[in-house]
Amino acid sequence: MTISVAIIGAGFAGIGAAIRLKDRGITDFVIYERDTRVGGTWRDNTYPGAACDIPSHLYSYSFAPKPDWSHTYSGSAEILDYIDHMVESSSVAEHIRFGHTVNGVAYDAEAGEWIIDFAEHQPVRARCVIVASGPLSNASFPNIPGIDDYEGHKIHSARWDHDYDFSGKRVAVVGTGASGVQIIPELVKVADSVKVFQRTPGWVLPRLNARTSGLFKRILTDVPLAQKAVRAAWYWGHESVALGVVWDTPLTRLVETLSTANLRLQVKDPWLRRQLTPDFSAGCKRLLMTSEYYPALQADNCKLVTWPIARLSAKGIRTVEGIEHQFDAIVFATGFDVSKSGTPFRITGVDGRDLASEWSRGAFAYRSVAVSGYPNLYFTFGPNSGPGHNSALVYMEAQIDYIVEAISKLFQFGWKALDVRPEAQHRYNENIQQRLQSTTWNSGCQSWYLTEDGFNATMFPGFATQYVNQLKTVDLDDFKITAAQSQSGLVPAG
């Protein structure tokens, strides 16, 4: 049996794609999820203080509005509730198959079908595949010498151990990125001592997280236009930030000045300020939105350590200044294994071509969603789709709608395959890479946005509006269309 669409991953993107497929009348789809519940990143990131740094009214789908967010920036539990609510209200739950870990997908060109291979189950055939496994789904401990020698408790921010009691414990936090700056203030409240190991400081801006009043919630519930207006205000506010974050402009200096003033206001000690001052352009790495981080660092039971880490020992962390810092637990807030040059699983396209090999020097795609030689296979958060200044959900929604439109056309016209023309893909990427040269991300700083060779396979060099516009219509001139043969028995499902 062949299903119409296989969606891999039941995170924000997978659930969103399922809802939009249903809206188009395509119901013959299955979501394959390796875990036992939906939620993706927000299922995994349940560390204390976990929250989104984009306002909730913008960090949500426009087709699934939620007027009663509790705060301007909601915590992970509320975001997970939102995803659960979407699943319930759209009845996509029946389409989800948990405990399905995809080992690989391979294209059967003759049949115009993808064969999906699982670790635990029999393979399945699907006409189309949406790879919605996301870039932030694989977390692992960092490659620090001696990491296996450490005998204390090791916790990764994306695999939080809720059974571990931090009260009275000596704790280390390795990493001061988006997760680290949220975890540290919470740990400082309960632990006996917290040492924060920083490699590179980030630009920090205050985050004013107000509780939403009952009146405001009622207005947004009763007046949908008001909710749209709030979303639009946040959207355009963030769009304007692109001028200072995506490109190195005088506004970048303004962002840096504001961040420096914030640091100066909150941190009195000049040496600590020096340790916390970044030496790269704002925007080159993700801006850190927090008002709690600097005060937490200066708490009596907290200390910032900027000495390079030499290795882990049985009892703690040895830094290059020769001291062994001993701990009961080490928290690794070191982010995710972002796939910039590989694929989340084996993807075999036309004539046995292997996508991981093609991407070995950096991933690329057509408008971030499709790759030539891999017909009817689409990515959410594919290459060069990352926002540096706006909501990932805005980008995701545009990708989903584009993918659903392409799939609808395939079924509507009874085609066998839609495959991006290599020249269209090449033209697109040449343009993207050229535009990336003038962005802050390619300005010389090292970040997870770049491969080791400095290739930027993650970010989109422009406004969210530009990104959304390029995905507004499926330009069939850029695709090679293979018509279905009558004997193939391929019947559109929707």
Add this chain to the structure above:
Amino acid sequence: MAMDMDNMLQMIRDRQWALADIDWDAPGADLIEPELWAKLKPFMSDLMWIENVGARGFAALAKKAPTPTLKSIYEHFHAEEQKHANAELALMRRWGMLDNDEIPAPNVNVQLVINWLDRYSDDMKLSFLGTVIPMLEVALDGALIKFITDEVKDPVAQEVFRRINSDESRHLAVDFEVMDILGQADIRTLLIELVGGWIKPTFLIGVLSYFPLLNKMRDNIVAMGVDEERLYQAMRRYRSVGERSAFTRRLPMYRIVSWQARKVIDRTSKYHWLADSLVVATNLIPMPLVHRTPTWSQELTYEPVA
């Protein structure tokens, strides 16, 4: 042949050691004779503070590094100099030189350099910091460690200084490689940087702190009954290694530091009239007037474990 900085960084990472690797209670502490012990105490204190000053110098260099690899190398050197200071403090504790386990205060000349580094070092150009800091390392660090390795028979001290020497050899290799790279800039750029640096009053304050520091250390060495020629041999090394590179010789700041080193070595030079006068003058400065303890100077510890 140009140094492969990536390989150097890897080597630095591979050769790390910690205070916990050393048995601080091993026998041999009593091998220091009472007469040497008394002289060694202020000497070790100065040495430890000079390491700490060197650490701060590398912190400033890390801010100026043109590549991420060199930045990371300087960050490691910053920490390694701190490690050397920590290890020397641990030796002082082993030898019973710390009153109530307290960290001794720096002398006035070191204090002046601490103050200057704290305020101004981050504003200095790489071509200035990158030529002066190697001199400090060669002359002070190198000479003092060589002396102490020869004089102190305690096996723990021997082990500590063997490790420190090994680290310092990598520091110097990178120092001279960076001077070679800096010397490849066009002469116009070098001259603009030279003039721009020297017209800064803050730099002149630094020079006035640095001159007496060298002569003060020379006096300390002499007071210990050691031939000052040992210091001079180390200073000659700066020049002999620097002269090997045509690019380094093009660096105006290298020429100036080298010239100054020649003057220090020449006891008959009028330079000493100035430098010795500065030593006398700085000794008259009441310590409370200049005593400042920036946070970075408070991080020294003799404890291998924290």
